[in-house]
Amino acid sequence: GAGVSQSPSNKVTEKGKDVELRCDPISGHTALYWYRQSLGQGLEFLIYFQGNSAPDKSGLPSDRFSAERTGGSVSTLTIQRTQQEDSAVYLCASGTRDPPMGYTFGSGTRLTVV
């Protein structure tokens, strides 16, 4: 597609449930980021994928968070045993490797844990 696609756009889940968020990056983009944006806060880095390299997971807040990127394309962010503090907008961005890099963001998934 022409842009970064994220699904679902909105997700309401009960505390303790697992959720999966999907990101479909721009075709050919080797870099993929996951960020989250809590109400009134800046963007918080979660995880970074670059080609076939091992992902940079340094931003994942706990072991309840994990992400995969299959075939260097679609990525899934999984949150297990969701907590209310997980409520945020989860944004995905994709880009090319060579600087200066222009990253394109998706519209995000608004996650609400009740």
Place this chain on the structure above:
Amino acid sequence: KNQVEQSPQSLIILEGKNCTLQCNYTVSPFSNLRWYKQDTGRGPVSLTIMTFSENTKSNGRYTATLDADTKQSSLHITASQLSDSASYICVVSVGQAGTALIFGKGTTLSVSS
């Protein structure tokens, strides 16, 4: 510690007026700096990207400046329109490959008629 600080936190201006948003960063090694516009409920959209050697870059009514010596950037919006109401986020890339992105918390701009 790599940080990006933006000011003001929020700003209200009348339609047609100009405004300038500030971004100060303490990032090393610097790769590039970008300004994004984020409408409510949408993902950020890139406005400008500047490398170390670029001082000014324009995109329509948006003009970004970069002073690599003082580690400051500004985004100037000319003849503001109601549609300029959004959050403006300054993002600095770290490292030789610029693969780590440090985000400011953004400036919320409201343009009123």
